[in-house]
Amino acid sequence: MSFSTFFSEQARKPSGLFGQYIMSTVFDIGNAYLNSFVSEQLSVQPSDHVLDIGCGTGKLIYNLAAKGNDGYFEGVDYSNTMVLKALRRNKKNIKIGKVKIRKGDFDGLSYKDKVFTKVSSVNTIYFWPKPELTVQKIFNILKTGGLFVVAFEDIKQLRQRNLNKDIFSLYTAEDVKDLLADSGFLTNIRLESKSKGKQTFHCIVAKK
Numbered sequence: 001m002s003f004s005t006f007f008s009e010q011a012r013k014p015s016g017l018f019g020q021y022i023m024s025t026v027f028d029i030g031n032a033y034l035n036s037f038v039s040e041q042l043s044v045q046p047s048d049h050v051l052d053i054g055c056g057t058g059k060l061i062y063n064l065a066a067k068g069n070d071g072y073f074e075g076v077d078y079s080n081t082m083v084l085k086a087l088r089r090n091k092k093n094i095k096i097g098k099v100k101i102r103k104g105d106f107d108g109l110s111y112k113d114k115v116f117t118k119v120s121s122v123n124t125i126y127f128w129p130k131p132e133l134t135v136q137k138i139f140n141i142l143k144t145g146g147l148f149v150v151a152f153e154d155i156k157q158l159r160q161r162n163l164n165k166d167i168f169s170l171y172t173a174e175d176v177k178d179l180l181a182d183s184g185f186l187t188n189i190r191l192e193s194k195s196k197g198k199q200t201f202h203c204i205v206a207k208k
């Protein structure tokens with residue numbers, strides 16, 4: 001297996017010692033800027049119920065839970081390695097029922113309709129096998145007036161990296177806007193972009 005395929009597979013679903021020590025550090029440090037951008041866009045209020053899909057090490061959930069006093073914060077990830085990290089990081093808030101970490105493939109898990117006020121997903125869309133079904137499900141679990149924030153890196157910088165294109169599906173911001181529009185978010189879809197050095201990051205913010 002080439003390093004490109006190995007790394008791309010680890011980014012999609014971290015596992016083993018590499019996932020535990022290397023990918024968790026890559027996510028916590030490498031994705032920190034994008035996650036704080038998402039946090040701004042979510043603008044969590046005390047009564048929010050938030051779901052983070054592909055929560056990785058649970059850092060976004062941890063930071064959001066520190067802000068939303070009476071809110072509820074749930075993370076889901078299908079990597080055992082990441083779920084263990086997220087559980088450890090959030091254990092205080094899990095104990096009091098403010099945070100929940102679920103292990104599983106978001107597409108396959110069952111959720112009640114209209115339970116979340118906000119849903120986020122950061123650097124995860126590349127790995128969704130059927131993105132239209134995933135977005136449709138997100139639409140269904142959001143309350144009316146709820147917000148979906150999907151965050152990803154600019155396609156130009158991702159193309160420069162040695163990623164396996166069979167594992168990473170790359171999208172332009174327009175592609176993602178269209179995807180959301182086709183999956184129920186008919187209006188109220190806006191693009192927010194931010195750059196740090198030579199890197200550009202996008203959030204598509206859609207209101208139900």
Ligand SMILES: C[S@@+](CC[C@H](N)C(=O)[O-])C[C@H]1O[C@@H](n2cnc3c(N)ncnc32)[C@H](O)[C@@H]1O
Pocket residue numbers: 011012013014027028031035053054055056057076077078079082104105106107121122123124127128
């Ligand atoms: C590149 S990491 C990003 C992690 C985190 N969101 C961050 O910004 O640091 C992608 C994560 O999404 C998870 N993931 C990808 N597709 C998923 C799915 N369908 N259901 C649950 N987790 C998923 C992977 O296990 C991995 O931890």
